[in-house]
Amino acid sequence: MSWNEPGGDNKDPWSGRGEQKGPPDLDEAIRKALDKLSNLFGGSGGGDGQESTGGQGKNLGLIAVGAVAAIWVASGTYKVDAGNIGVVTRFGKYVEETNPGLNWHLPIPIERVDIVNVEQNRTLAVGFSNVGEAGDRSEPKEALMLTRDENYVDVRLVVQYKVSNLSNSAKKFLFNVVDPATTLKQVTESAERGVIGSSDMDFVLTEGRNEVVAQVKKEIQEVMDRYESGIEITSVNLQDVQAPEQVQAAFQDVIKAREDKQRLINESEAYSNDIVPKARGAAARMLQEAEGYKERVIAQAEGETNRFSRMLGEYLKQPDVTRKRLYIDTMESVLGESNLVLIDAKGGNNILYLPLDKMAQKLPEIETQSVTPPAKAESSPAEAEEPITVRPTSRGRDVRGR
Amino acid sequence: MTTFNKIIIGIAALWLIGAMFVFSVNETEKAIKFKFGKIVEYDFTPGLHFKWPYPFNDIKKFDGRIQTMVSKPEGFLTAEKKNVFVDFFVKWRVDDVSSFYQRVAGDVYQANNRLDPIIKDAFRGEFARRDIKQLVSTDRKAIRDIMISNSQASAKNLGLKIIDIQVMRIDLPPEVSTSVFRRMEAERERIAREFRSQGSEAAEKIRADADRQSVVTKANAFKDAEKLRGEGDAKSSEIYAKAFGADPEFYNFYRSLNAYKKTFNKSSTLVLDADSEFFRYFKHQK
Numbered sequence: 114m115s116w117n118e119p120g121g122d123n124k125d126p127w128s129g130r131g132e133q134k135g136p137p138d139l140d141e142a143i144r145k146a147l148d149k150l151s152n153l154f155g156g157s158g159g160g161d162g163q164e165s166t167g168g169q170g171k172n173l174g175l176i177a178v179g180a181v182a183a184i185w186v187a188s189g190t191y192k193v194d195a196g197n198i199g200v201v202t203r204f205g206k207y208v209e210e211t212n213p214g215l216n217w218h219l220p221i222p223i224e225r226v227d228i229v230n231v232e233q234n235r236t237l238a239v240g241f242s243n244v245g246e247a248g249d250r251s252e253p254k255e256a257l258m259l260t261r262d263e264n265y266v267d268v269r270l271v272v273q274y275k276v277s278n279l280s281n282s283a284k285k286f287l288f289n290v291v292d293p294a295t296t297l298k299q300v301t302e303s304a305e306r307g308v309i310g311s312s313d314m315d316f317v318l319t320e321g322r323n324e325v326v327a328q329v330k331k332e333i334q335e336v337m338d339r340y341e342s343g344i345e346i347t348s349v350n351l352q353d354v355q356a357p358e359q360v361q362a363a364f365q366d367v368i369k370a371r372e373d374k375q376r377l378i379n380e381s382e383a384y385s386n387d388i389v390p391k392a393r394g395a396a397a398r399m400l401q402e403a404e405g406y407k408e409r410v411i412a413q414a415e416g417e418t419n420r421f422s423r424m425l426g427e428y429l430k431q432p433d434v435t436r437k438r439l440y441i442d443t444m445e446s447v448l449g450e451s452n453l454v455l456i457d458a459k460g461g462n463n464i465l466y467l468p469l470d471k472m473a474q475k476l477p478e479i480e481t482q483s484v485t486p487p488a489k490a491e492s493s494p495a496e497a498e499e500p501i502t503v504r505p506t507s508r509g510r511d512v513r514g515r
Numbered sequence: 516m517t518t519f520n521k522i523i524i525g526i527a528a529l530w531l532i533g534a535m536f537v538f539s540v541n542e543t544e545k546a547i548k549f550k551f552g553k554i555v556e557y558d559f560t561p562g563l564h565f566k567w568p569y570p571f572n573d574i575k576k577f578d579g580r581i582q583t584m585v586s587k588p589e590g591f592l593t594a595e596k597k598n599v600f601v602d603f604f605v606k607w608r609v610d611d612v613s614s615f616y617q618r619v620a621g622d623v624y625q626a627n628n629r630l631d632p633i634i635k636d637a638f639r640g641e642f643a644r645r646d647i648k649q650l651v652s653t654d655r656k657a658i659r660d661i662m663i664s665n666s667q668a669s670a671k672n673l674g675l676k677i678i679d680i681q682v683m684r685i686d687l688p689p690e691v692s693t694s695v696f697r698r699m700e701a702e703r704e705r706i707a708r709e710f711r712s713q714g715s716e717a718a719e720k721i722r723a724d725a726d727r728q729s730v731v732t733k734a735n736a737f738k739d740a741e742k743l744r745g746e747g748d749a750k751s752s753e754i755y756a757k758a759f760g761a762d763p764e765f766y767n768f769y770r771s772l773n774a775y776k777k778t779f780n781k782s783s784t785l786v787l788d789a790d791s792e793f794f795r796y797f798k799h800q801k
Contacts, residue, residue, distance in 0.1 A: 174520075174522075178522050178523075202541070202542060202561070203562070203563075204539035204540075204561075204562050204563035205539040205540050205541035205542060205544065205561045205562060205563075206539075206540075206542065206560070206561035206562035206563075207542050207561065254684075257686075258684070259647075259651045259685060259686075259687070260651075260652075261648070261651065261652040263647065263648070263651070263695060264695065264699050265692070265695060265696070265699070284542075287542070287543075288542040288543050288580065289580055289581060290580055290581045291578065291580045291581060291582050291583065292583070295583070296581070296583060296606070299583065299585070299604045299681070299683065300681070302683045302684075303604070303681040303682065303683050306682075306683060306684065306685070307655045307656075310651040310652045310655065310685075311651075311652040311653065311655075336679065336681075339678070339679065340581055340606065340678060340679070356699070357696065359696040360696050360699045360700050360703065362700075363699065363700040363703035363704060363707075364703055366703060366704070366707045367703050367706050367707045367710065369707070370706070370707035370708070370709075370710035370711050370714075371710050373710065373711050373714055374710045374711060374713055374714030374717070375714070376714070377711075377714035377715055377717065377718040378714060378717045378718055378721065380718060381717070381718035381719070381720075381721035381722045381725075382721055384721070384722055384725060385721050385722065385724065385725030385728075388725050388726070388729045389725050389728045389729055389732070391729070392728065392729030392730075392732040392733055393732055395732075395733055395736070396732045396733055396735065396736030397736070399733070399736040399737060399739075399740040400736055400739055400740050400743070402740065403739070403740030403741070403742075403743035403744050403747075404743055406743070406744050406747055407743045407744060407746055407747030407750075408747065409747070410744075410747040410748060410750070410751040411747055411750045411751050411754070413751065414750070414751030414752075414754040414755050415754055417755070417758075418754050418755055418757070418758030418759070419758075421758055421759065421766070421769065422758050422761070424769065425761055425762055425765060428762075428765055429762070432765075436768065439768070439769070439772055440772065440792075440793075441793070443772040443773075443775055443776055444775075444793045446776055447775050447776055447779045448779075448785065448787075448793070450779065450780055450781050450783075451779045451780065451781065451782075451783040451784065451785050452781075452782075452783065452784040452785065453784075453785055453787065454784060454785065454786045454787070
């Protein structure tokens with residue numbers, strides 16, 4: 114017991130002065146201290162005798178002890194990197210958190226320090242394992258979960274977390290939970306199943322993603338806070354939410370069907386875009402043709418009547434002569450072009466044989482050749498009236514011909 | 516040399532005595548102090564504490580942090596008599612280290628083993644009262660709270676405090692999940708069909724509308740065209756009537772002549788009587 118007190122005295126000069134004072138001073142100090150020590154013990158004379166004889170060795174020994182002590186004291190120096198926090202415990206009891214920079218604690222075994230990174234983002238994958246460059250490997254047991262409407266969805270989630278940099282968080286992180294990372298994974302799995310389980314599949318797969326993420330994040334944080342884990346969830350990402358593998362094909366088909374629907378609509382719109390303008394074009398043509406017809410017919414009428422009126426004027430001056438002349442002119446042109454059979458058999462009952470059938474046979478071919486009407490007859494009223502009965506299709510040609 | 520030795524020995528002795536008379540308790544630890552095998556003290560705060568050397572006092576330390584018990588998936592019957600596979604975890608920590616030491620020898624593994632049937636029994640009761648829908652979606656939190664309060668007493672008996680009990684997976688048995696998958700497929704098929712039919716419907720409507728527009732446009736155009744033609748015809752008739760009305764007799768004559776010109780052509784064969792007006796001078800050239 115009594116050894117404790119001088120031991121305590123010894124410690125002070127060493128830790129207080131440090132190495133700068135140099136060996137002689139230190140030596141002296143140690144010697145003085147030892148003198149006191151020997152005085153205290155008094156009776157141990159044998160020891161004194163040895164000291165005086167081996168002065169050189171004693172000095173060396175003292176230096177060595179001093180050096181060891183200095184190293185021991187210096188071993189309390191530690192560095193805390195930016196973004197880290199040092200947690201100091203004295204004999205196991207939490208003392209303080211230290212900030213980045215150079216710090217000193219009472220050397221081991223009195224105090225020790227644990228350094229916790231409070232900025233580093235750690236990542237946790239649930240529903241798949243990140244195998245690295247080879248790609249992700251699905252963990253169907255983790256990923257598959259039931260929704261409220263009793264469907265399965267395949268959810269892959271990434272949680273990013275760090276040790277919170279609020280005060281006491283590093284301490285909580287170190288002291289409260291056995292395996293914070295595993296705990297976080299379990300909590301995440303439970304929370305996401307809870308949230309997905311209270312949502313419908315379609316909601317989860319489509320517009321609900323953000324809401325699900327927010328909800329999961331909130332719940333994980335709540336639970337981790339309840340455990341006083343010192344962990345802060347920085348983000349939760351839904352890596353992938355989809356239908357389970359077993360029904361992937363059917364889900365793909367729905368997507369295809371949606372596309373098919375759009376395709377059908379597009380096709381029909383293409384059809385519509387094709388025929389409606391064409392119909393408008395055709396309608397415009399019909400109207401233009403009709404307009405053309407109207408104007409043509411009127412012009413024809415005006416032309417013809419004009420011709421007639423002039424003729425009539427002349428006719429009225431000399432009706433008989435003009436009449437005769439017209440008749441003969443006409444007959445001339447008509448008879449001059451036709452085959453003529455003149456019969457001069459007054460009251461004759463001779464039987465006249467005409468090969469009408471043969472003539473009729475010839476007719477079709479000849480008709481086609483002789484389409485061009487006699488020049489004089491071209492603008493006769495008969496022709497003018499004729500187009501009215503002609504079908505619309507031929508009208509077009511008619512007008513264009515003109 | 517000897518002073519050095521003395522000092523070394525001194526420090527070592529101090530160390531030894533210190534180690535014999537004190538012990539430290541970590542923040543994460545719970546310790547028990549025994550006196551000849553009997554528990555004398557156990558609620559130590561973290562830090563340095565005094566004890567007598569070995570034969571008189573003995574110290575045992577246990578992990579005081581939150582521990583986890585994870586169950587293997589096990590079948591539970593629901594209210595509708597369906598078997599669901601459930602796994603869960605329990606978070607606990609040592610509360611009363613004395614009981615903890617006496618009941619489960621301070622062993623986490625043993626504690627978990629003792630806890631497992633207790634929790635499962637409680638779960639069985641809760642599950643049997645609910646159907647799958649409630650388990651999966653609505654009642655998770657309620658079950659959690661009930662479970663925690665119900666198992667707290669038993670846990671206390673083991674010197675533990677339950678921090679949390681959470682269900683992780685609730686899985687349907689394989690044959691049921693296959694039919695769930697099949698139902699999901701059927702549902703998707705229904706939706707896919709609906710999409711396709713909607714597509715056909717819309718397409719048909721668009722086509723029909725286009726056809727109608729086309730027909731109507733053409734018909735309206737025909738109507739207007741006929742009107743125009745009628746106007747033309749009327750106008751021309753009016754013009755003709757006005758002009759020809761001036762001398763109908765002459766018109767008939769004139770018109771007939773024109774008709775003759777038009778009617779006959781090269782291919783016509785005319786059989787004429789020599790007595791006709793035209794041949795008046797043919798025979799008698801008076």
